Amino acid sequence: MKPATCFPCLACALLLSGCATDGPLVRPEKTATISLDSALAEASRAAASGQQDKALTLLRSAASSYPAEKGPWLSMAQMKFDRASYGEAILHAQEALQRDPGDQVGNSIIAVSGLRLSTKALADLSQQNNLSGSLRSEARDLARVLRTSIGEDVLVPTAAAPKPVRPRAAPAAKAAASSSSSTDPFGSLK
Template sequence: MMTKRMLIPGLAAACAMLLSACAADDPVARTPAPPPSLEALHAEAQRAAAAGLSERALAVWKNAATAYPADKSPWLAMAQLKYERGQYADTIVHAQEALRRDPLDAQAGRLLAASGLRLSVAAYADLQAQNSLHGATRSEAQELARQLHGSVGDEAAPPAAPAKKPAPVKRATPAKSSAAQTGSADPFGTLK
């Protein structure tokens, strides 16, 4: 016959086994849900951007960039949004990430170039306003401007100022003769 002493440890062991069996992980429950498709993430981000929720759109595109690290499109979308918001330094970072994934992407290249130029122009204007543009900095800025003008071409140059016409020379007016002053019709009247 079983005694109480034997029953309690056996019962405790059985309860422990039952509880541990209930606590076992279900392999189906451990499998993470697949990430939403890239198209679904883009659609969600575009809806957020259209609704004026730029920060939400950026968060969704960042999630898309994490879920699909080889795809350039989330980086390109973030660069475009940052450019539209005037955040040119961030635009450069995102455009460079897109170019890392596709070095020939024209839109990323345009965003990178335009943002870089906008930052350069702003920095140059700040230096001029502070009267700090002299010496080597001025020379380098002028050389870079020449290089930029050469690479962009004449069509991007501002139109040349129209040539100034020389001021007309005013000639002295001849003195009126006394005959003209008197109202005489004889032009030789003053010679008499």
């Protein structure tokens, strides 16, 4: 063989043998992943001992190791809900619902968190006396839907003695009576 044709063949052989090595620089060893149940249990123990940040870190790790599982997302949503971080609770619950749209816990967290955020925003607006016009009518419509959904005449019961049951008045008369007799902008929502 001539040296001019031997050099390219030798270089090609060296390149191919270099690609076939399985050294630590080419392919790092995979870290052992723990089972989903173990990760959730460990996160639960961390949360119970007051280490919320550690628990959230463990749950995020489990969510990335098991991307199709809803469990880590539901646990994060519940932790955020318990800490009154309702916006984050909603986001985590939505992630769980992407994996299981029929999950009752995820839907409940979203519903209750959303209601708590809405209640706070409406209370803030009420204190500022800025609940008027279309916001007021939209709040009335939402309250009507909520009352119908839960089968209650009053959304937020008062701590006072229960009021006697009155026959329902016509909607126009009821609205006129509640708007003239009360300075509470939510009076008509009850």
